[in-house]
Amino acid sequence: MGELVQLTSFGLTEGEVLGALGRVKVRDVDYADLYFESCVSESVSMEESLVKRATKSVSQGVGVRATAGEKTGFAYSDELTKKDLELAADTARYIANSPRGAEQVPAPVRRRPTRDLYPIERVQAEVATADRVSLLNAIDAEARRYDPRIKNVMASFNTEYKVVIVATSDGTLIGDVQPLSRLQVTCIAEENGQRQAGSFGGGGRVGFQFYHEDDRYLRFAREAAREAILNLSAVDAPAGVMPVVLGGGWPGILLHEAIGHGLEADFNRKKTSAFSNLLGKRVASDVCTIVDDGTLPGRRGSLNMDDEGTPTGRTTLIENGILCGYITDKLNARLMGIPLTGNGRRESYKSVVLPRMTNTFMLAGTSDPEEIIRSVDRGLYAVTFGGGQVDITNGKFVFSASEAYLIEGGKVTRPVKGATLIGSGPEILTKVSMVGHDLKLDEGIGTCGKDGQSVPVGVGLPTIRIDEITVGGTQQ
Amino acid sequence: MSQQIQQRDGYSQLASDLLAKAKRGGATEADIIIADGETFSVQVRLGAVDRLTKAREKHLGLRVFVGKRSASTSTSDFSADSLDRLVTETCTLAKAVVEDQVSGLPAADQMAREQPDVDLYDSTKLNTEQQIELAKRVEAAAMSMDERVTNSEGGDFDSSSGRVVLGNSHGFLGEYQSSSFSMSVSPIATDPETGAMQRDAWYDVQRKFAKLATPESVGLEAARRTVRKLGAKKVATQRLPVIFDSETAGSLMGNLCSAVSGYSLYKGASFLAGQLDKSLAPEYVTVYDDGRVVGGLGSRPFDGEGLPTRKTTVVERGVLKSYLLDTYSGRKLGMASTGNASRSVGENPSVGPTNFYLAPGTKTVQDIIKTVKQGLYVTDLIGFGINMVTGDYSRGAAGFWIERGELAYPVEEITIAGNLKEMFAGIEMIGNDLVFRGRIASPTVKIAEMMVAGN
Numbered sequence: 019m020g021e022l023v024q025l026t027s028f029g030l031t032e033g034e035v036l037g038a039l040g041r042v043k044v045r046d047v048d049y050a051d052l053y054f055e056s057c058v059s060e061s062v063s064m065e066e067s068l069v070k071r072a073t074k075s076v077s078q079g080v081g082v083r084a085t086a087g088e089k090t091g092f093a094y095s096d097e098l099t100k101k102d103l104e105l106a107a108d109t110a111r112y113i114a115n116s117p118r119g120a121e122q123v124p125a126p127v128r129r130r131p132t133r134d135l136y137p138i139e140r141v142q143a144e145v146a147t148a149d150r151v152s153l154l155n156a157i158d159a160e161a162r163r164y165d166p167r168i169k170n171v172m173a174s175f176n177t178e179y180k181v182v183i184v185a186t187s188d189g190t191l192i193g194d195v196q197p198l199s200r201l202q203v204t205c206i207a208e209e210n211g212q213r214q215a216g217s218f219g220g221g222g223r224v225g226f227q228f229y230h231e232d233d234r235y236l237r238f239a240r241e242a243a244r245e246a247i248l249n250l251s252a253v254d255a256p257a258g259v260m261p262v263v264l265g266g267g268w269p270g271i272l273l274h275e276a277i278g279h280g281l282e283a284d285f286n287r288k289k290t291s292a293f294s295n296l297l298g299k300r301v302a303s304d305v306c307t308i309v310d311d312g313t314l315p316g317r318r319g320s321l322n323m324d325d326e327g328t329p330t331g332r333t334t335l336i337e338n339g340i341l342c343g344y345i346t347d348k349l350n351a352r353l354m355g356i357p358l359t360g361n362g363r364r365e366s367y368k369s370v371v372l373p374r375m376t377n378t379f380m381l382a383g384t385s386d387p388e389e390i391i392r393s394v395d396r397g398l399y400a401v402t403f404g405g406g407q408v409d410i411t412n413g414k415f416v417f418s419a420s421e422a423y424l425i426e427g428g429k430v431t432r433p434v435k436g437a438t439l440i441g442s443g444p445e446i447l448t449k450v451s452m453v454g455h456d457l458k459l460d461e462g463i464g465t466c467g468k469d470g471q472s473v474p475v476g477v478g479l480p481t482i483r484i485d486e487i488t489v490g491g492t493q494q
Numbered sequence: 495m496s497q498q499i500q501q502r503d504g505y506s507q508l509a510s511d512l513l514a515k516a517k518r519g520g521a522t523e524a525d526i527i528i529a530d531g532e533t534f535s536v537q538v539r540l541g542a543v544d545r546l547t548k549a550r551e552k553h554l555g556l557r558v559f560v561g562k563r564s565a566s567t568s569t570s571d572f573s574a575d576s577l578d579r580l581v582t583e584t585c586t587l588a589k590a591v592v593e594d595q596v597s598g599l600p601a602a603d604q605m606a607r608e609q610p611d612v613d614l615y616d617s618t619k620l621n622t623e624q625q626i627e628l629a630k631r632v633e634a635a636a637m638s639m640d641e642r643v644t645n646s647e648g649g650d651f652d653s654s655s656g657r658v659v660l661g662n663s664h665g666f667l668g669e670y671q672s673s674s675f676s677m678s679v680s681p682i683a684t685d686p687e688t689g690a691m692q693r694d695a696w697y698d699v700q701r702k703f704a705k706l707a708t709p710e711s712v713g714l715e716a717a718r719r720t721v722r723k724l725g726a727k728k729v730a731t732q733r734l735p736v737i738f739d740s741e742t743a744g745s746l747m748g749n750l751c752s753a754v755s756g757y758s759l760y761k762g763a764s765f766l767a768g769q770l771d772k773s774l775a776p777e778y779v780t781v782y783d784d785g786r787v788v789g790g791l792g793s794r795p796f797d798g799e800g801l802p803t804r805k806t807t808v809v810e811r812g813v814l815k816s817y818l819l820d821t822y823s824g825r826k827l828g829m830a831s832t833g834n835a836s837r838s839v840g841e842n843p844s845v846g847p848t849n850f851y852l853a854p855g856t857k858t859v860q861d862i863i864k865t866v867k868q869g870l871y872v873t874d875l876i877g878f879g880i881n882m883v884t885g886d887y888s889r890g891a892a893g894f895w896i897e898r899g900e901l902a903y904p905v906e907e908i909t910i911a912g913n914l915k916e917m918f919a920g921i922e923m924i925g926n927d928l929v930f931r932g933r934i935a936s937p938t939v940k941i942a943e944m945m946v947a948g949n
Contacts, residue, residue, distance in 0.1 A: 062591070065761060066761075068592050068594060069591050069592055070563075070564075070591055070592055070593075070594040070597070071564075071565075071566075071591065071842055072565040072566075072587045072588070072590060072591050073565065073566045073567065073568075073587075073840065073841065073842065074565075074566075074567045074568075074583060074584075074587060075567065075568045075569070075840040076567075076568070076569040076570070076571060076576070076580070077553075077568075077569070077570045077571075078570065078571060079551075079570065088539070088542065088544060089542065089543050089544060089545070089546075090544065090545045090546070091545075091546050092545065092546065092547045092548075093547065093548045093549055094547075094549045094551075095549065095550065095551075096551050096552060096570040096571075109546075109548045112546060112622065113543055113546050147587060147590035147591075148590060151590065151591065151592075169762060170761055170762055170763075172761065204763075206761065206762050206763060206883065208762070213762055213767075213883050213884065214883060214884065215763065215881070215883040255888070255911075257731050257909075257911065257945050257946075257947035258731040258947055258948075258949075259731075259949060288539070288645070288647070289645060290645060290647055290682055290691070290693065292691065368549065368551070370545060370547070404878050404879070405877070405878035406877065406878075407876040407877045407878070407890070408876075409693065409874075409876060410693075411682055411691045411692060411693035412690065412691060412692050412693070412723075412726075412906065414876070414890065414892070414906055414907050415876075415890075416876050416877035416879070416889070416890035416909070417877065418877055418878055418879035418888065435881075435884075435886050436879060436881055436886060436888065437879065437888045437909075437911065438877050438879035438888040438889055438890055438909050438911075440877075440890045440907055440908065440909050440947075441907070442907060488728075488907065488908070488909060488947050488948060488949075489909075489947060490879065490888040490889070490890070490908075490909025490910070490911050490945075490947045491888065491911060491945070491947065492888075492911045492912060492913075492945040493945075494731060494732075494733075494945070
């Protein structure tokens with residue numbers, strides 16, 4: 019069971035919070051909420067074999083929101099006095115047509131999330147700086163030991179400890195404690211005056227011991243070093259349309275960009291998404307089933323509840339190729355008359371809630387991954403990606419490989435330099451002809467940006483074959 | 495909560511109090527930044543208010559040095575207890591990291607002595623209704639231009655103002671106020687035959703409200719940019735001359751700016767490491783970073799460490815003449831700071847541009863397009879396919895096919911690829927259309943040849 023977070027930790031009483039909620043929930047307001055957040059972020063980083071940077075940041079505040087029809091009024095404050103709450107409430111309700119006639123808000127039912135997907139004690143979250151320092155030092159040594167051509171190692175360890183309470187006009191008062199951490203390693207390799215970089219990282223809503231399990235932190239160091247060394251011998255990537263095999267795990271960013279954003283309810287309510295009129299239609303081949311699941315223990319994209327206090331869930335977006343659902347927050351679920359999926363998320367108290375992904379992945383298929391590679395005569399095998407981006411409206415998306423190989427005659431041959439892949443969201447998954455049985459979730463590094471807000475997300479993918487996609491290399 | 499210290503006029507006092515406390519806590523040097531401000535934002539969609547946001551915020555960042563060790567912290571809680579705790583924690587944190595020989599504040603005699611007024615603040619106060627009206631007008635203008643504009647992601651109006659106070663243990667204390675007004679709209683056009691949709695956007699941003707473009711001109715430009723994308727198609731994979739419009743050329747200047755950042759350079763993570771005084775581009779290419787442009791979006795009287803800002807020639811007649819440096823990255827490279835310390839509260843200083851731009855040429859955009867027999871005019875770039883260590887470049891693009899010197903039809907779902915070093919060396923022409931809509935700007939740029947991947 020999740021920890022019962024107390025309003026007193028924000029220096030407020032239930033009466034004061036209820037008072038502010040009543041003030042914002044005037045007659046024409048459909049829904050209002052107050053989101054209290056306190057967040058402590060810490061970071062230590064290393065370069066040139068020296069752990070020389072340490073930072074710590076503390077923020078707290080409240081976001082007050084009112085929705086009326088399609089309208090949202092929003093105010094936030096980093097002061098938490100009764101007066102500041104009232105001021106924010108007055109601003110938020112401005113959007114309602116009748117600013118008078120405060121409504122009786124039902125006395126909130128104090129709840130705690132029914133799940134505890136990240137049971138980390140505060141004491142565990144507060145790791146001594148000295149322990150973080152020795153972790154980074156060991157990473158430096160491991161990466162340099164991997165290959166003498168590794169000339170610089172940059173690593174950082176970031177943690178965040180967030181306490182939130184949501185008070186809603188539909189009668190809920192619920193809190194959650196949301197830890198998050200990430201370890202990131204970048205290596206620079208140099209040979210004959212040529213330089214290359216390799217990166218690896220991971221994390222989640224996990225405690226410090228996670229990084230020590232099976233010496234995970236050392237594996238991150240070796241993986242970053244391996245990618246940098248590998249890229250020293252990479253040849254220019256090919257250009258043009260060809261079959262591409264995506265490896266498992268992080269290449270699932272394809273799903274996030276190609277279809278995930280297009281299935282967020284707000285774009286579909288506004289009919290600005292390339293997927294707007296495709297519910298019930300085929301948007302993928304029948305070997306593709308894709309879900310968004312915020313309930314996986316310890317995952318970076320997981321949450322006990324979303325930022326409106328709704329329990330997260332598992333939503334099937336595409337089932338055997340047919341588009342069957344959108345991901346929603348309260349505003350869009352209400353306006354569209356579709357189920358609430360627990361995907362209302364915000365970066366912080368300073369931002370409004372939007373429908374956002376949690377962990378998005380394709381379910382395992384039946385093909386043997388090796389057979390998938392053997393099926394390609396000439397193409398690309400991409401196993402690691404940097405970032406991606408999508409234009410929701412025309413559906414065009416890109417994502418950029420950072421570790422990829424040529425497939426020649428059914429065999430993985432030479433490594434190629436990074437290249438961007440570009441395709442069209444509603445079409446690309448119809449070209450997936452084989453899905454491996456090797457579903458893998460990513461290591462926990464994803465951050466998704468939308469409307470200027472960043473939230474942690476996860477992705478996952480089995481090995482898949484895409485029959486054709488445009489590869490943006492330099493060699494014809 | 496204990497006593498709140500939130501009087502604006504008290505910030506200088508607060509800064510010196512905390513610096514004194516840090517010294518008592520064992521700090522040998524320290525600096526502090528305090529920022530506060532107000533923001534207002536309204537989004538209108540299809541003529542009705544969609545979202546209205548209003549807030550006041552404040553933030554304080556402290557950096558201490560204990561000998562050659564350092565740490566940074568920040569908080570939005572200005573209560574006396576919280577700030578006392580912050581000082582103690584920062585000193586403790588600094589003692590936990592290792593010594594870094596080049597760490598420390600800039601030398602005392604380098605600090606900015608004058609703080610020129612670079613005209614960053616406009617006291618114009620707009621009420622809520624006026625701002626809603628401006629957002630409505632910009633969207634209405636976009637929606638009315640062409641019947642193929644069928645939908646909208648909204649028209650926005652934003653305003654903000656704030657002040658920054660920076661002080662350090664050398665006795666430096668600086669302060670400035672700034673403001674910003676911006677307007678944007680993102681219309682959606684539908685192809686009447688295929689039903690396919692396209693979206694684009696246009697915007698303006700200024701420090702002075704009076705300088706802001708009219709909502710009508712911004713809306714019309716947004717609609718024009720959107721409608722012209724209808725019917726876009728892929729082109730065949732081939733090598734082609736590529737013209738970057740001023741927006742996308744600005745992103746190339748952004749790439750250059752990252753590559754000349756002192757931090758990338760001393761880490762060996764930039765393709766321009768070791769290239770100082772070497773030829774980067776043809777002799778008609780000159781790039782400046784100017785922190786003193788009056789009213790400039792990237793201007794400021796002093797940088798994030800309190801050093802005077804200035805105009806730096808980054809590329810002079812094709813030759814790479816200067817990196818962008820703060821004190822730390824400068825010391826790592828054995829060079830003096832260029833006054834480019836950028837400081838977001840709660841972070842260590844890093845290097846950032848002030849007003850970074852490619853000096854304009856004399857050709858009009860039409861003149862440049864006329865020189866291309868077959869090629870690509872790029873108006874949109876998406877994705878992150880740039881390797882700053884090698885300069886390898888591969889991004890998603892959209893724009894127009896050029897046939898015999900004229901824009902023939904819109905193009906999408908293609909990539910353009912090359913290497914930034916070769917791309918800068920391959921700059922053939924520079925337009926006369928330099929306009930600042932951000933801290934980094936460029937006129938139109940023609941590059942001799944890139945790989946275009948499509949069908």
